[in-house]
Amino acid sequence: MTAVEVRALVFDVFGTVVDWRGGVAREVSRLLGPGVDATALADDWRERYAPSMERVRSGDLPWTPLDALHRSSLDDVLASSGLGDVPAEARDELVLAWHRLDPWPDVLPGLGRLRREFVLAPLSNGNVALQVDLARRSGLPWDCVLGAEIVRHYKPDPEVYDSAPQLLAVPPSSVVMVAAHLDDLTAARARGLRTAYVHRPDEFGGRVVPPGSDPEADLSVASFEELAEALGA
CATH class of the missing domain: 1.10.150.240 (Putative phosphatase; domain 2)
Incomplete structure (x- = not known):
């Protein structure tokens, strides 16, 4: 990629x-x-x-x-x-x-770099009002809000992943799904999207330790800043 x-x-x-x-x-x-x-x-x-x-x-x-x-x-x-x-x-x-959730420390610096080169949007199961509140609270620099409520399907339904390239008018292979969850990335790949895995070891407070990489993903990184570096942003 x-x-x-x-x-x-x-x-x-x-x-x-x-x-x-x-x-x-x-x-x-x-x-x-x-x-x-x-x-x-x-x-x-x-x-x-x-x-x-x-x-x-x-x-x-x-x-x-x-x-x-x-x-x-x-x-x-x-x-x-x-x-x-x-x-x-x-x-x-x-x-x-x-x-009212806080972003991980690497998120705002990484998104700031990525937005200079790419269109950025959430593709979340969270409803639109929730996503807008999160963005305004922390300054998440989304270009638009995509996700479940737009198509009235929840991930991993294919309609959610299909909606991103359709609404952005680009081929599926030009869209990267970024997630810390392997099942989300697997479902995105099945619809032709590229995938980037982000390791979030603190997500469950040490109760569950997620895998350190996804061997099927185009990229596996430890932070959004590392993702930006890998994509030349």
């Missing part, structure tokens, strides 16, 4: 661009107090992420934005943690924790 062939980079967001675990745990502590195991609650909530989207994919639910799925799964998380008395207002505020 050469920089000349690449026109656009699209990014997984939760875990790849932003630290979901640290940010959610921070808001849990702020809203529910120090007596709650904030990281355990964040992990439990995240574990319900994929099953909630599968209900939409299977047709069990109509199209439902991620904020609404998070709100529904939060009720189950709180009940299983003995926190069923948390008021509705606090639950609604907790859902906004996903709008």
